[in-house]
Amino acid sequence: MSIKVRLHPILRNRAGGQEVVEVIGRTVGECLENLESRFPGIKQKIRDNRGQLRPYCGIFINSEFIDSEFAYPEELTTPVKEGDQIDIEIFIAGG
Amino acid sequence: MLTKNDLTRYERQILYTGFGEEGQRKLKQSHVVVAGLGGLGCAASLYLTCTGVGHITLIDCDRVELSNLNRQILHYEEDIGEGKPFSAAQKLTRLNSSIEVTTVFKKITEHNASEIINGANLVMDGMDNFKTRFILNKACVAQGIPFIHGGVHGLFGEVTTILPGKTPCLACIFPEVPQRKVAFPVFGVAPALIAILQVTEAIKLLAGFGSLLTGKMLYFSGETMDFTFRDLVKNQNCEVCGTKEVQE
Numbered sequence: 001m002s003i004k005v006r007l008h009p010i011l012r013n014r015a016g017g018q019e020v021v022e023v024i025g026r027t028v029g030e031c032l033e034n035l036e037s038r039f040p041g042i043k044q045k046i047r048d049n050r051g052q053l054r055p056y057c058g059i060f061i062n063s064e065f066i067d068s069e070f071a072y073p074e075e076l077t078t079p080v081k082e083g084d085q086i087d088i089e090i091f092i093a094g095g
Numbered sequence: 096m097l098t099k100n101d102l103t104r105y106e107r108q109i110l111y112t113g114f115g116e117e118g119q120r121k122l123k124q125s126h127v128v129v130a131g132l133g134g135l136g137c138a139a140s141l142y143l144t145c146t147g148v149g150h151i152t153l154i155d156c157d158r159v160e161l162s163n164l165n166r167q168i169l170h171y172e173e174d175i176g177e178g179k180p181f182s183a184a185q186k187l188t189r190l191n192s193s194i195e196v197t198t199v200f201k202k203i204t205e206h207n208a209s210e211i212i213n214g215a216n217l218v219m220d221g222m223d224n225f226k227t228r229f230i231l232n233k234a235c236v237a238q239g240i241p242f243i244h245g246g247v248h249g250l251f252g253e254v255t256t257i258l259p260g261k262t263p264c265l266a267c268i269f270p271e272v273p274q275r276k277v278a279f280p281v282f283g284v285a286p287a288l289i290a291i292l293q294v295t296e297a298i299k300l301l302a303g304f305g306s307l308l309t310g311k312m313l314y315f316s317g318e319t320m321d322f323t324f325r326d327l328v329k330n331q332n333c334e335v336c337g338t339k340e341v342q343e
Contacts, residue, residue, distance in 0.1 A: 009314040009323040010251050055277045056248060065271040091272055092246040092253045092314075094279040095135045095223035095286065 001082040003031050008090040011046070015039045020085075028059055028066075029076035031086055046088060052076070060087035097123065100193065105147050118302035119147060125301045126150040128215045130203060130231055132157075132179035134166035134286025135245050135293070136221025141169060142294040143219075144187045148301070150195040151187070154211060155179040156202035166283030203227050208234035216301060217241040219293055223279075225272045229335075232257070232265035236336045243296050245289045249280045250317030252289035255308050255327065256296045259336065262309045267330040267337075285317055 006020050015021050016039075023038070025031035029051075036043035046057045053059065059066050059075050061084055066075045080086065097120055102109070105119050127148050129140045132155040143151055159170040159177050167179075174182040180198035187196050199211060203222075208230050212218050218235055220243060222228045228244070235242040235257070242257040244265060257264050292313065299305040312325045331337050 009312075009325050010316050010321075012323065013316065013319045013321055055273060056279065058271070058273055090248070090251070091225070091269070092248045092251055093223065093225050093228075093272070094247045094281050095131050095133045095221050095245070 001026065001080075003080050003082075004085040005031060005035055006085060006087045007042075008088055010090055010092075011042055011088060014042045014045070026079060027076065028061070028078045028080060028086060031080060032076070046090075056091045056093065058089040058091060060089065061085070063087070096120070098193075101147065104191075104193075108146065113304040114302055118304065121302045122147045122298070123149040125216045126152070126214060127297060127301075128152045128154065128212050128218045129221055130154055130218055130227070131221030131223065132167070132169065132183045133163070133221055133223055134247065134281060134283060135290045136219070137167045137169040137183060138287045138290035139219050139221060139245075139294050139297075140183060140187060141190070142291060143297065144191045144194060144196075146294070146298055147191070148194065148297075150197070152197040152199060152211070152215065153180040153183050153187075154199040154201060154203060155183075156200065166281055166286055168283070168287070203230055205230050205233075209238065212238065212240055215240055217243060217297060219297065220244045220246075221290070225269065228265055233335050235259060236264050241300055243293045243300075245286075245293045247279075247281055247285040247289050250282055250285050252285050252292075252315045252317075253312050254289055254292045254296070254315075255312045256300065258307075258309055263327040263329040264333060264336040266335040267333045268312070268327050270330065270333075282317070285315075288315060288317075 002022050004020050005023050023031045023034040025034050109119050125148050129136045157179050159174045159182050169183040169186045178200040180200050184196045184198045236259040239259045244255050246253050310327050314323045
């Protein structure tokens, strides 16, 4: 199924400057894998060596934040359906 | 009132069209709180000092560590173990003895934030975590004090200027953030660049010229040397600022 993924501005250069791209997948993780296959290099920015989402990344599905202390790191197995939009946020929190 | 020394010291910026002696006088009369003396706060306070902001308050609760020295440019090897506000103030007052520097060696909390920023013309965000940023944001909104947000990660950074009641506040922009706290990677150049953008905003805001980074976030990627923007939207239901306009 086709899912829209909205990229944080600092990830967009990896996707040729696109803000929103369409990917295929049944879960957040599958969508991110598909995203990587189309735009190599994005995965390294948002997932660690074990494949888990990096601590400074957040996933929103249809504007709803799914990264709660209960969900982490299982947010990658969260199912998505046709028409959903995934937002990938990068929290730039350092000082 | 600008002194003869002021006119000489700030001569090159007074020449700037739209700024002039009036702009310099406004900076001299301003009070800026720099919250956090890390990578952002060190660079920001250095340039606030150079440019002649009359009163700078430095607040941080940490002591200087060796691992700070790749980016926190006001702290030197001999300062290790010293409270960061004191270490920073020592350098700043040597750079510009005509300004007032106040040090606050405390942790910013919900209980003391309002008192710390009371009377300031603006607050510079030099924090390294969202929790304290949200405390400052709330205090700034309550007192109507502009808050210039900056954040860094690796070679990335972001900046926006928050004007309470007019622009989205930090809680509008980040309604939810991860609670996990981890050490973040950072090169010193990232906070240096972002802090200088923050000070550029501060100068314009205090002196009253130019246009500001309001209602939009500026992102910088040092990896690709890209500057990008994102429009920010005010959340009418924001717990911090959502009802402010209605109350007015």
